[in-house]
Amino acid sequence: MPILGCIADDFTGATDLAAMLVAHGMTTVQVIGVPQGPLPEADAVVVALKSRTAPVKQAVAESLAACEALLAGGARQIFFKYCSTFDSTDEGNIGPVADALMRRLHAGFAIACPAFPANGRSIYQGHLFVGDKLLNESGMENHPLTPMRDANLVRVLSRQTDGGVGLVPFSAVDQGEAAIRREFHRLRDAGRRYAIVDAVTDSHLHAIGCACAEHALVTGGSGIAMGLPENFRLQGLLPERENADELPEARGTMAVVAGSCSRATLAQIGMARDHVPVLELDALATPDAAALAAQAREWVRGKLSEERPVVIAASAPPEKVAALQEKLGREAAGVLVEEALATIAADLVAAGVGQLVVAGGETSGAVVQRLGVTALRIGPQIDPGVPWTYAEPAGLHMALKSGNFGARDFFLKAFSA
């Protein structure tokens, strides 16, 4: 019976969170979509939704359905996981989903903390930094679906909710758990529904996690989840565990499918080009999912290997993405490329690929759904936030890489991990 129930707004985000929980001693299973039957046996269950860019109503309805399933399965705390770069539009979906969960849980107050220092995401005076850049100067201002053009999270979240949003500043967070709890009370008494919480280091995240022990709802990135398992251990609900991340042995040929257009993914493709076969699809020249998939099928013939991956990417720099969006519309452009990459992934698996890396959150959602995956067992991490997983019932190893995550050599090192 899970003690922690998690709802993630995309699939890479879900594996990121699951990896964090496993690394901190909770057995964790990621299920795809709202669970229909009994929940799997694990300390934590992460429900992966593809709700980050869904219409607001749909995102809220799916998140509430996931919440019901997790509560019915015994979860004592609900974690709403969104992106460490707070990916959302001014309409939502972070605010509306959090509001709905809060009402369902009669919570009244929750933190919003996407900080993830291991991947360079820190929050100071309510402003989100990616490395040494403000969010809106980090490349995220050009995201194909959720361009982030304001780094002030108090302001960003305020645009998505009718609840008041306050700030627990660095000066309090740095003093530790007791000072953080005092700030929570101060904000709650002042009628705030949410607190953006500054966090720069892992020790801040641990202290914030402890201060949230009694919160019915916690919202944030995977970083903040590192403090939660200890709460359950202190309550006697979670035994000490070893080897929470074991997977079956990997088999089959190797491939990468990339739909992320982030700076990190473009750099990873650039590095892979010097070492392994790389096909770069041009969705602008061929705006047809079936035709793109046919090009990939033709290209890959005779190239699959158990020694090194092939890389198939639709990823493109901002000007090319903008050109396709101008031609088709933002959503239709995304759907077209996702459709092409999902077909390509299914073709690759049919051709014997047993180790598949997918780059991009929306892209991963499309691929995982196409492969009929219902659950992912979480294995060891390749880079912070990106574990190998074992996909069931498909029976293949998959790594779902957030567009922004991973070192430059990620597509090479993943397969030697």
Ligand SMILES: Nc1ncnc2c1ncn2[C@@H]1O[C@H](COP(=O)(O)OP(=O)(O)O)[C@@H](O)[C@H]1O
């Ligand atoms: N060349 C392209 N032109 C337009 N959109 C693209 C292109 N390549 C990929 N996309 C779309 O961009 C979106 C990237 O989102 P996602 O997969 O979530 O990546 P990230 O993890 O970087 O956010 C997807 O919807 C994908 O289909």
Ligand SMILES: O=C(O)[C@@H](O)C(=O)COP(=O)(O)O
């Ligand atoms: O928190 C994060 O940054 C990731 O876990 C995440 O949500 C990934 O989203 P994408 O960048 O869309 O892959």
